């Protein structure tokens with residue numbers, strides 16, 4: 257059975273030693289979030305995740321959800337665990353205190369999110385989807401809608417969904433067909449079918465609040481004619497009468513079996529417009545930044561739990577002898593961790609996880625600044641970073657997170673393929689994060705097509721300037737050369753790639769389309785490399801400390817060196833692919849496929 261231990265020490269190190277999380281208290285509204293307050297929250301979250309949620313991961317996967325008479329039953333133990341989770345206030349941590357929330361900084365919330373998703377991704381999606389609905393409603397609902405729905409979403413007695421996808425469209429939401437007919441009382445009758453709706457129906461809560469994209473009768477075609485509606489399963493304004501929304505069936509799927517993926521039918525269901533008519537996609541996209549960061553964290557979370565199990569296994573599984581001579585001669589064979597190839601896999605995952613956690617925390621702090629700072633310029637700069645990095649975090653952390661679960665499975669050899677050991681579940685569960693909330697190819701296009709040119713490239717220039725300044729400042733420092741020099745090269749390659757797009761893609765957009773995924777990964781490598789420079793900088797100042805700290809810091813420095821020597825060089829390959837352009841990609845006629 258796989259195990260999970262929340263990496264609290266690493267989390268605290270990143271938040272406080274690397275990213276200066278103590279400064280959170282300087283932001284208006286965050287005065288109380290001192291280390292003394294945050295630490296017990298992280299510890300308590302770890303306890304709930306390790307003791308309540310994680311033990312249901314495997315059984316939830318085996319049992320899956322049940323569909324009976326239009327109702328969905330979650331796997332055994334989920335309802336009780338959700339009750340504990342909800343009563344512990346965990347559905348409220350990232351929500352506005354005005355509606356009963358605890359208003360925790362995003363930087364802390366995303367660390368908790370990582371623990372939840374490492375423990376049990378299927379379970380975590382129920383409150384995760386509710387939070388997406390909460391964010392949209394909080395941003396775009398009228399005060400009346402907010403008063404009716406937010407307190408219940410915040411306390412977790414109701415849950416939420418995001419209903420975008422239809423059989424004929426997922427990425428291209430301009431093709432949405434669900435209709436909304438205006439009624440005399442200001443409400444709408446919603447009619448249509450949504451598919452793949454996570455947590456669309458289940459037995460954890462008293463009411464389910466669907467946020468639905470639909471087209472008001474007579475609205476323009478395409479994305480300019482889509483509006484956002486709130487459609488509850490039970491109508492609070494009519495004493496809880498059942499609305500005309502129902503689950504038609506559950507999807508059979510590759511992973512996340514404990515989460516209900518539903519076909520939802522709206523048969524003239526009563527709904528209310530949220531925000532402006534025909535501007536539903538804008539409302540959705542505002543929410544999506546946050547949701548996409550959350551999905552990026554899912555990739556990291558699966559990578560972390562897979563690593564922990566693979567590392568434990570590698571220390572106990574005996575096979576062969578170390579190339580340099582037996583390390584455990586008293587045993588019939590050495591544990592596989594002595595083998596460089598097994599080390600290569602473990603180090604690759606570890607070097608990714610530590611930097612990815614730092615990247616998420618860095619951007620989460622930007623999100624806190626963007627929402628809270630009293631300084632408009634500072635807010636703008638933070639908002640710029642958030643927009644730029646969201647597709648990078650979503651795309652790179654989920655692509656690599658999945659690849660890491662495969663690598664961790666490989667550490668187990670054939671035993672990784674056997675369900676009982678749990679490694680194949682991590683592979684299956686991690687796979688979805690690359691697809692939903694905008695498939696990763698779409699993240700790459702968002703980065704290249706939208707985020708790079710936005711505001712005349714302001715966000716990108718700020719990022720380049722910050723990394724360049726760091727390289728200049730630390731470049732002469734001998735202790736840091738091993739980190740700063742490779743970063744400098746990779747940054748140069750990213751700048752070359754950007755310039756190549758400017759010179760070659762404006763006249764032929766296929767050049768950008770063909771190189772977008774490589775660009776996103778090149779960007780991710782530079783961002784992770786920059787994180788390793790920050791981590792190394794913080795670690796070396798503590799490398800002389802006593803009581804085991806020095807050892808941990810030396811381990812961090814070594815892991816960072818591994819990243820710089822063995823992972824960052826992939827930047828060169830990405831640049832070569834980008835520069836190869838769209839020629840051979842687009843040359844074959846459609847009939848040739």
Ligand SMILES: Cc1cc2nc3c(=O)[nH]c(=O)nc-3n(C[C@H](O)[C@H](O)[C@H](O)COP(=O)(O)OP(=O)(O)OC[C@H]3O[C@@H](n4cnc5c(N)ncnc54)[C@H](O)[C@@H]3O)c2cc1C
Nearest residue numbers: 418419420421425426427452453454692693694695697698
């Ligand atoms: C388990 C699960 C849970 C889900 N949960 C939800 C949910 O809660 N709510 C919800 O609304 N949806 C949900 N979805 C749907 C999910 O968000 C979509 O599947 C996803 O957005 C992709 O849409 P699609 O499947 O229609 O693929 P398509 O849009 O058909 O895309 C197919 C492929 O083509 C690529 N592609 C498409 N257009 C372009 C383009 N212009 N340029 C380049 N490449 C392109 C895509 O990247 C993808 O690789 C869920 C899906 C699954 C499987």
